[in-house]
Amino acid sequence: VTQVWCNGAFLDEKDARLSIADRGFTLADGIFETLLGIGERPVWLAEHLRRLRDGAAELGLHIAFEDQALEAAVVALLRQNGFARSAVRITLTRGPAAKRGLWVEDQSSPTLLMTCASSAMLSEPQRVVVARSTRRNEHSPLSQIKSLNYGDNILARREAMARGATDALMLNGQGRVVCATVGNLFARIEGQWITPPVADGILPGIARGKILSHMDVKQASLSEADLRSADAAFISNSLGSIDIVEVDGVQLRPCLKELPVGVLYDFE
């Protein structure tokens, strides 16, 4: 039976149930992190906890545990579940509301939940389309933290599936290409690797940060015309990086094997 951790206690997944008044459920009032576990080792945990705390500060959410306690919990969760390769999710919400409506209580009882699932290495190269059904909101701080507000990404993913693609690239309000639905975007244009800047409305991915310090990548806005002139592209997130081999029906050449990206994820 899969184990989860909730507010300090380990539980069987089937016994872990949420209040229907949890503001994570009623109003998407929370944040999360998804991180890779290799055996009992949580990957880039310090960076994920840093980002969790930054997101919590942005929303005024309290985390009742020190990093050391959170690390011990993640490691114990990985040990108890015993998967070779895991996706760990840490979810933090404002918890059950004392009264209905948008009202934000000073005194809240946050929900802090950690779950763990067996997760295979990403392998299928991505055929993407540029989403036309919705856009990311670069005017919102939520576009730059890992908030629970994933509705636009879900719409974009649904559009991709309806159009026979595996994922979608999203535009921001100004029409700049900013990211995929669950990862950052890197594109090679005239020999230069480019990734959109955070101000364009992207999550500052942990893997993105590692890649930026490991490869020559320029942070610059990408127009759709820029994207069409790319000869290679890939998507990164904390679970892996993966080639984009098609954009709106145009083929790109797989490139990740030639890049020093794989070594970043080489934990085994």
Next chain:
Amino acid sequence: VTQVWCNGAFLDEKDARLSIADRGFTLADGIFETLLGIGERPVWLAEHLRRLRDGAAELGLHIAFEDQALEAAVVALLRQNGFARSAVRITLTRGPAAKRGLWVEDQSSPTLLMTCASSAMLSEPQRVVVARSTRRNEHSPLSQIKSLNYGDNILARREAMARGATDALMLNGQGRVVCATVGNLFARIEGQWITPPVADGILPGIARGKILSHMDVKQASLSEADLRSADAAFISNSLGSIDIVEVDGVQLRPCLKELPVGVLYDFE
């Protein structure tokens, strides 16, 4: 003990618990409606169910009940709880995910939940500020349906509270004034009542629709300069309408008593 209704069954609120894998909780993958109950009478229920079905269609969510069954459930919920004046919330999510990540299953088991709370008539006139911390995304279909993605509205409300106001008015990406955090905006400018059009990124409120068919109101975009030239303004939602008596420190005159709006809510 407060009663709730979940997927066809009535339960004590304390026994109604959610799966931690519910996509409403993990990804804000759902919608809701809030409606007024007067005794056992749900107000404007047909309109709320129509909007619920429209939102469900937009997200590809299935509703396993006919309107007649939903109406019977709402009426029974109002009767069992016995409040004189209630706020009923209907929440629909894609339900527990069969696997992690953004992947959208064709076969899902949606969560349909109805809760009921005693709700006093709105009375306190609103002192609002124009939110500077975030904006609504008029490029997203979610701005026009009542999705669970309330993060931006929560940020705006938190900003309002930090600035000593009772609520915030929100701008869209183009800088147009569009709505309050939980209601539509009406402003009187040179004697003409104006409310922003849906395309500016607002929820087409049920009360807003009633007011539009009851009063001479023009649907037009509002700039911040327009807002500053208003001499009266109010906010409407399904639970009531309320005067705005201050915008960014500038006083407005209460006006609702002079308008034929109150009669719309006169159910008692």
